[in-house]
Amino acid sequence: MATDTRRSRPVRTIVLLTILTILLPFGALLAGWQLDGKSSDNPDGASLAPGLALDLQGGTQVLLKAVTSDGSEITPEAMEEAIGVIRQRVDANGVTEAEIASQGNNQIVVEIPGEVDDETVALISKAAQMKFRPVLTIGNPTPTTQPSASPSASASADGEGDGAQADGADAEQDAPVGGQLTKDEIAEQQKAVEAATDPSDLAQITPSVQARFDELDCTDPKNLEGGGxxxxxxxxxxxxxxxxAKYVLGPVEVDGTAISSASSGLRSGANGTVTNEWAVQLDLDSEGTKLFRESTQRLNTLESPRNQFAITLDxxxxxxxxxxxxxVITDGRPEISGSFTQQxxxxxxxQLNFGSLPLTFQVDGQNQISATLGSEQLQRGLFAGLIGLALVVVYxxxxxxxxxxxTVASLVVAAAMTYVVIALLSWGIGYRLSLPGVAGLIVAIGFTADSFIVYFERIRDELRxxxxxxxxxxxxxxRxxxxxxxxxxxNLLSAVILYFMTVGGVRGFAFTLGLTTIIDVMVVIWFTHPVMELLAKVPFFRDGHKASGLSPDRIEVTPRYRGAGRISAPSAATSDAPDHGTPEPERELVTAQSVTPAPRTADDGRRMTIAERRAAERKAAAGSAEATQQAQNEEKH
Structure with a gap:
């Protein structure tokens, strides 16, 4: 087996590992803690401790009741769609490990770790409104001008601008994207709408609307959060x-409540045959049919993209x-086709069915959730982890x-790297450690120790x-x-499959399992192996001291059967004599044949056949055994 001939620099490897994976990340975390520390005013700031999820930290439970203004029935599909919208809003607000589920026919329970402010409650309880608007213009998603410092600067979906905001009566509108409109902007736009000949009139694109459109950056996730x-x-x-893409849309022409139903299916061709093209069919009520007919009569006469109507949700x-x-769609049954898949x-x-309901949410209750059960389970889990760690150390x-x-030192290094990475993730992306995540860390102890055991046993095999x-x-x-x-x-493949195929706490387990697997490989490559290279130069280990774990009696150095009548044993050069720093060539195995080589030529000079050589080997072995027996008898006498 060929060995790695590259020059090894174990000290440099260990130093680089310490700097790049422990000291620098911990230094960044410490600097973040000093400059952007977590507090009541800054709950998303840096902390030296990892963020904890709902089951370990406790948090706030918000009970939302879905209601309809017209008294129509709320379907399970509408509730599922509502949960999806709320989850998107919660995730976009920087909250992780939140639990959102339906309760009964018209209630949604939202459980969020930590303290929840009024803005978050207002965000998740805001109605998800669907509307039909005419398209005025479409542009690339990137901004074409630099955002100004005015109140019209781009903002997040909840309507709070990044720049200075209008106060008092000026803050009259929460736009979903583009920040709050000032009183002057609203007046300017109202005047333009009143002067427009129809909802598709480009004169409605006022200077303030154009400025917002130019500055809008749809590649920024903040502008994709929704919120109505x-x-x-x-x-x-x-x-x-x-x-x-980004859009300028005209005023609403048809509200989502005008949709009686929406369904998907394969589109029918002109002759009634079913095609392979998927489409969405709508059925509008009488008022929606009238409004949509008027809209399509106008849109049909316009150029692209003003012949399009946009469906907005949130x-x-x-x-x-x-x-x-x-x-021109006159029967109130429009069909939307295009590059759809079945899904x-x-x-x-x-989404259209959900938007057809005048669905709003009332906050039915808001309670604090205790982490008593989670804390108790965490203590038990940590106790079990300590027992497992102690058993690994003892073994x-x-x-x-x-x-x-x-092994102990490698586990300590892996634990330090894991702690720093999780703390940085808590600060950077809002990751929160849940009880299943802690279970993943505990399981990783055994997986990590496995790597060291495999390595040590391979070393012992070579010593044997x-x-x-x-x-x-x-x-x-x-090897x-x-x-x-x-x-x-x-291990990593299992963690990835678990993460993407499951939800909830199982994903927390999968995440920590995958993270510790990656760290385990880094530690065994850049710490365990380099340290072992250094220990090989220390006389205590090199000479096989009895307490080193590498002594001949610990690794059971005995002759071993190699097959075909051969045995192998360490050569005589394999002794406990100290190495005085001279390079040592690789020692060859000593076999029975090399001690008493069998002849390969007969007495007449011809090359022996295989059968003749084996017979000669047996004769030589018998002679060696007879000589050994004779020597033992002479010693007795």
Whole structure:
């Protein structure tokens, strides 16, 4: 087996690992704690401790009651769509590990870790409103001008601008994208709408609307959060829900409540045959049929993109279909077709059905959730983890004597790296450690110790074959790392599948399991192996001291059967004599054949056949055994 001939620099590797994966991240966390520390005014700031999820920290429970203004029935599909909208709002607000579920026929329970302010409650309880607006213009998602410092600067979806905001009566509108409109801007837009000939008139794009459109950046996730709050009587500057484009839309022409039903299916062709194209069919009520007929009569005469109407949900465009040339929809049954898949068509149909309900949410209650149960379970989990860690340490010291301390040190390094990474993730992306996540960390103790055991056993195998510790470390690492990589790849694949195929707490378990698997590989490569290379130069380990865990009696150096009548044993050069710093060549195995080589030529000079050589080997072995017996008899006499 070939060994790695590259020059090894174990000290440099250990120093780089310490600096890059421990000191620098911890320094960044410490600086963040000093400059952007977590507080009541800054709940998303940095903290030296990882953020805890709802089950460990406690938090706030908000009970929302869905109501309809017309008394219509709330379907389970509408509740599921409402949960999806609320989850999007909560996640976009920087809250992680929140739990959102339906309760009964018309209630939604939202449980959020930590303290919840009034703004968050208002955000999640805001109605998700669907509207049909004419498209005035479409642009690329990136801004074309730099945002100004005026109140019209781009802002997040809840309507709170990044720049200075208008106060008092000036803050009269919460636009879903583009910040709050000032009183002057509202007056300017109202005047333009009143002077417009129809809702598709480009004169409605006032200077303030154009400025907002130019500055809007739909590649910024903050502008894709939704939230509604747009005024139906004014133009709207907003983004496509996927961030692919930005729009200026005219005033609302048809409200989502005019949709009686929406469904998806394969589109029918001109001759009644079913095609392979998926489409969404709408059924409007009488008022919606009238309004939509008037709208399509006008849109049909306009150029692109003004022949399109946009469907907005929560203030974002979810679809903007155009009318086919010469088509006027008079029966209140429009069909939306395009590059739909079965899934995307069904999703749009569900959204349209949800938007057909005048659905709003009332805050039915707000309670504080205690973490008593989670804290108790955490204590038990940590106790179980300490027991497991103690057993790993005891086993390592018993099995490997002093060498077992390297296992302990590697576990300490892995724990430090894991702690710093989780703390940074808590600060950077709002990650919160849940009870299943803690379980993943505990399970990782055994997985991490596995890597060291595989490595040490490979080293022992090489020592049994008569090699020096230096060569055993080199060759053992080449053999061990393939096994380690294969095992960790399986662990990581399992974690990835769990994370993407599950929800809730199981994802927390999968995340920490995958994270610790990556850290485990980093530690065994950049810490355990380099330290082992250094220990191979220490006489205590190199010479096989009894307490080192590498002594001949601990690794059971005995001759081993190699097959085909051969045995192997360490060569005579494999002794406990100290190495005085001279390079030691790789030692070859000594076999029975090399001690008493069998002849390969007969007495007459010809080459012996295989059968003749084996017969000669047996004769030589018998002669050796007879000589040994004779020598023993002479010693007795």
């Amino acid at each position: 709050g747009d005024r139906p009587d004014l133009p709207l500057v907003t983004c496509d829900a996927t961030g692919a 203030g974002l465009v979810i679809s903007a279909p155009s009318l086919s040339p010469g088509v 995307s068509a069904a999703t749009l149909a569900n 390592s010291l018993f099995q490997y004597r002093t060498l077992g301390l390297l 074959d008569g090699r020096s510790l230096r060569l055993a470390v080199q060759r053992g690492w080449v 061990a790392r393939r096994t380690i990589y294969a095992a960790k790849a399986v």
